[in-house]
Amino acid sequence: MEARTGDRLLTHGRTVGRPDRVAEIVEVRGPRGTPPYRLRYADGHESLAYPGPDSVVEHTGRREDPGTG
Numbered sequence: 284m285e286a287r288t289g290d291r292l293l294t295h296g297r298t299v300g301r302p303d304r305v306a307e308i309v310e311v312r313g314p315r316g317t318p319p320y321r322l323r324y325a326d327g328h329e330s331l332a333y334p335g336p337d338s339v340v341e342h343t344g345r346r347e348d349p350g351t352g
Contacts, residue, residue: 292307294338309329314323
């Protein structure tokens with residue numbers, strides 16, 4: 284998984300009825316765009332994440348250089 288600041292992380296709901304979660308990647312802490320990522324959700328909440336196989340990076344047009352770790 285590789286991301287840059289400004290990309291979005293989509294995490295699919297694991298159970299029926301649980302919606303997908305979308306967060307903006309505001310910081311890439313791993314080398315060459317790898318996790319962990321600092322995420323910001325629509326409600327302003329921020330968290331640090333090591334995304335699993337239920338997550339995908341959506342690349343956006345607004346991108347900065349990947350973190351250097």
